[in-house]
Amino acid sequence: MTTIADVARLAGVSPATVSRFFSGRPIRAEAAVRNAIDELGYSPNAIAKSLKSGRTGNVGVIIPDISDPYFASAVKGIDMESRERGYNLFLCNSDDGRERQDQALVALLGVVDGLILTPSIESGPPPASLARHACPLVLLDREFSEPVDCDTVTVDNLAGAKQAARYLVEIGHRRIGVISGPLTSTPGRLRHEGFIQGLTESSIELEDQNVFVGDFREMDGYIGMKHVLSGLPPTAVFVANNLMAIGALRACKESGLRVPSDLSFVSFDDLEVGTLLEPAITTVGRHPTQEGALAMSLLAQRLEGDSFDAPRRCVLETRLSVRDSCAAPSSGHRSPVGIPAPTA
Amino acid sequence: MTTIADVARLAGVSPATVSRFFSGRPIRAEAAVRNAIDELGYSPNAIAKSLKSGRTGNVGVIIPDISDPYFASAVKGIDMESRERGYNLFLCNSDDGRERQDQALVALLGVVDGLILTPSIESGPPPASLARHACPLVLLDREFSEPVDCDTVTVDNLAGAKQAARYLVEIGHRRIGVISGPLTSTPGRLRHEGFIQGLTESSIELEDQNVFVGDFREMDGYIGMKHVLSGLPPTAVFVANNLMAIGALRACKESGLRVPSDLSFVSFDDLEVGTLLEPAITTVGRHPTQEGALAMSLLAQRLEGDSFDAPRRCVLETRLSVRDSCAAPSSGHRSPVGIPAPTA
DNA sequence: CTGAAAGCGCTTACAG
């Protein structure tokens, strides 16, 4: 590998001059240096550069699962925003595991200026490596079990789930099921609680049989739905995220259950390809791309010096998108799609 | 930030000894060093480490689009395999742009030991930065316009597309449409050619009106299908990848076209959530996870010393998965799903 | 097993 010294020698200048050339400052021997660089095929060693400068120009992102459409979109938002601000993005997958998350953290902390992190489900307290490095951090979508002194971007999970519950009640449902995410994660717990609160307002209780707590992955959506359907099936089900919704829909299909005539269906998070499905699914929607972009801009502000501000906690609104997967409870015929039936 | 020197001082040993402790070698003052590390909350600086050792333990991946289900799955395969081999994965998005790809390349080349790359569509020749660094490289899914001396993992795009064409012909279609990917990319071109070859075998020609060349993204699938439908619509359409298939299906739905009774539909790449769709889509399928894992294991072999072998070009088989989106061409009634009709 | 020393490739005050 050729170094800055090789270039300097060939160009007849000092290494310092070559370095200055790369940092854009004017130098006298520009032509010679440029020639030497071309001839040797030289490009600067990023590692050596950042060892000295203390800056990498990179931002790290750690998320549980890239194939989760929510995270895919959020990353898209982060990516756009980081590009615009001149940062490079390094993405790592934690597979929602504490150990893998911490490994990624260690690897990234070395080579980035800042970090956006969605803590893994069994997060517990923030990893020690975070405290050691003075690396600006933004939490996205989830928080640690103990409060951390950093910026956060989440949605109002409680309100969103509550709204879903109210909607189902409003169109006449009483025997309702819920497939929740892990109660150890902030979104899992808050959506669960929010949904229950929404039912409690109307004095509706969930039967144990109709509650399933999953892990936010497709398989648990499938298992959860099978579980809920194994007893006296509810007339409506709320599924706490997109991946589990896919699994749950698969279970419905397999069981020959028609949505919404046999079962009304609401999920949290929009479904990719969701509008292609028959019926289109009613969801508690949010804007993953905007969440990601916001997280990145908060981080960028930290990186550019606002390090004395207090932590900012951004809680974005959700919105219930009523589509075609809910109807008034009725066993006989399929009720008009998307039109709330009068309350029973 | 605390350094190895701080730890050494506190433990009463030399920096070299602390360094040896971290590399797992036995040292006498182990207890003292361990205490010092804990007390100071020290963790080694990855950058400094790799500057000296020339090794990072990281592998970089550059793909066009994380939200493309194919790449999401491929990355999953890479990720699993890299974990198993003790590498950390840094993922970058090129957004299928040459410039962004090259930026990511430069950023990654500094901090990884090896690279897996899907060249952007308008790839052209391999970027200079690649040649400069002696960084092992594996190409995934696509190749550069000029051959590069490195390992490759692709699928047999030509054969796969040809098989799709034969199938459509076999079940009776004659007026057929195709929505292809960019002909500047290897998969785009080979699928296009393969499909045409498959038709030519039966002396079927594509009408210009029924050919659309898109960019592999959802929007162009939509536009392409609208285009194809704007003339005398074909009885069957082949769409060259998953994202465009989603867009194309959206266009069908919007146009009130029923699949397969009004239009038979085959796509390349399995669709995420595909089996949930009505009808389930017949596809030229492959195994993205396996492709990713293979790419990573080829790379790992290079990293572990097999640098004198000739480049290995792995071309994996595709498989036609017949589902419910194709039927014999008929305008009156819906023919039995999935059962090939006798050739006209 | 251990320490002093050189060096990985680059940058940056410091003099000029």
Add this chain to the structure above:
DNA sequence: CTGAAAGCGCTTACAG
């Protein structure tokens, strides 16, 4: 504008 020199934090032969 430029060069000599020190140093970023760590590792690794080299002697002991």
